[in-house]
Amino acid sequence: MIVNPAERTGKVQEYYFSKKLAQIDRMRREGADIINLGIGSPDQPPSEKTISALSAEAKKATSHGYQSYTGIALLRKAFADWYNKYFHVELNPENEILLLMGSKEGIMHISMAFINPGDEVLVPDPGYPTYSSVTNLVGGIVRKYDLVKEKGWFPDLEELENSDLSKVKMMWVNYPHMPTGTRGSLLLFEKLVAFAGKHNILLINDNPYSFIQNKEYHSILEIDGAKKVALELNSLSKSHNMAGWRIGMVAGHKDYLTEVLKVKSNMDSGMFLAMQMAAIEALGNPESWYDEVNTAYSKRRRIVEEIMNILGADYDKSQVGLFLWGRIPDSIVSCEDYVENILNKTHVFITPGFIFGENGQRYIRISLCATEEKLKEAKKRLEKFNI
């Protein structure tokens, strides 16, 4: 390379899964039958009417132009209705909802809109790695806050208050939490909103997992006064089996969204109309649709629990979301080597918890995004591995 990259690329690494999927691809090309229980990419399809709407709209000659930067009004209204029905949150579709290409891009847009170099950002450990990498990319300073089993995987706000918070500008939370599968609660959200208000911190709840193995839907925006300090990200990736479509949204006070839009409208030129029309259908799925999807997940979950038992891993049965998170036995020295060894010997890939932070060092995460048949096969291979 004769041209040096920007300094910011030195602050981040290629995403763990980007490297891992390339390795898995290579192994597959060499003939290995890999069972990938790493990533949370739903393998069940979206509802039929979602797909029909996509193809009907795509057939129209008028569907192919640039679209509005905020998302079409009908889709913003569908998101508002969905939030009202399930989260009991009132959102004005005109200006309190902004369509995103998946919630992941929202993490970048929000950070670009609010973080100056040197600003501190509170990031959960363990947590979704993108919060830290994006903070680094925009020149912010990552301040990890601990989530530990002994404290129910909830932030210790008192401990945080005993530290210097004067430079903290933003805080990421994500309940239901990935990777630990911990549910949020109104009490937790109340405390977080009060904490953010007291210290002038922009609080963002990243909320893509509410509908998976969970019926207690909560949004940070349910809390009185939340719109003053909080935004919420949501997405159709997990809730509607549409991870590849890249459809998400950010909700909150119009003044915050105006700032986010200043960044976003300079980056993309709206979302394909057929996808937006299909998303409206998806958001209108009957509750029975979510139930069916979850019935499949609960059957898979039982097999994944058996896999955890075979590996001697300790897990909390009350977890929600798309994964199971388990603590590996103390006798295993390095979790990273352990997972690599499993991949090489059994061709089953599971995620080592260290990629989510220090507090994930002794944990593994297994995805439910594989058929029962595949999971049973993985279980068989791991049984042999353990002997």
Ligand SMILES: Cc1ncc(COP(=O)(O)O)c(C=O)c1O
């Ligand atoms: C906590 C969390 N936030 C955001 C995302 C990204 O979701 P999306 O597909 O909406 O970009 C993921 C995906 O794995 C996630 O686990």
